Amino acid sequence: MMALCNVECVEKIGSFLEINYGKLSTNESGRVTTVTELHGNSETISGFGTIVISWAKMCKKSQFGKTQEDEALVRQWIEYAVCYGNYVGLAQTARQVLKELNAVLALRSYFVGSSQTLADIVLYYVLHGVMAELSYQEKEQYLHLSRWFNNIQQDPKIRQKNKLVHFSRTLLYS
Structure with a gap:
């Protein structure tokens, strides 16, 4: 099984x-760990979600949305990424996760609120490998997720060195 909530992510x-x-590493149980300097003290933080949330809190710009409810939803999406993201490398699980995410994005542009949050960033990195491997026909089955993914990847700061995932501009299958 391929862990997608890994050190590289x-x-x-x-x-x-x-x-x-x-320095990031994995411990004996496979959890991502890091030693972070906080207020002059070294602190070991372990677990994908814990590390990401801690870092986002240290970040200068808000990544948690506009309200406390938004922040709670961002945290829930990060937990979703941890719980299900590590299994999207398995075909049957991937289909179910992609179907769920597609349904969520049917009526919205972002996972939380009306602008990009940490939830979108985390899910982009977790899903990149899976989205890159989908055929055009498979991407069209997840039209809302594909629209969201294509929107997020257009920011070079987010995409970094990730390969640009291509989406068909015309409907190939009906």
Whole structure:
């Protein structure tokens, strides 16, 4: 099984947040860990979601939306990424996760609120490999998710060195 909430994913999120994240590793149970300097003290933080949320709180710009409810929803989406994101490398699970995310995005442009949040950033990095491997026909089955993904990846700061995922501009299948 391919873990998608891994060190590489956390590094990309850290780069996007412009955090000096130091050394990342995985512990014996496979959890991502880092040692972070907070207020002059070294602190070991472990777990994908815990690290990402801690870093976002240290970041100068808000990544949690506009309200406390938005922040709670961002945290829930990060937990969703941890719970399900590590299994989207498995075909049957990937279809279910992509179907769920597509349904959520049917009536909205972003996962939380009306602008991009940490939830969008995390889900972009977790899903990039899966979206890149989908055929044009498969991407069209997840039209709302594909629209969201294509929108997010257009920002070079977010995309970083990730390969641009191409989407068909015309409907190939009906």
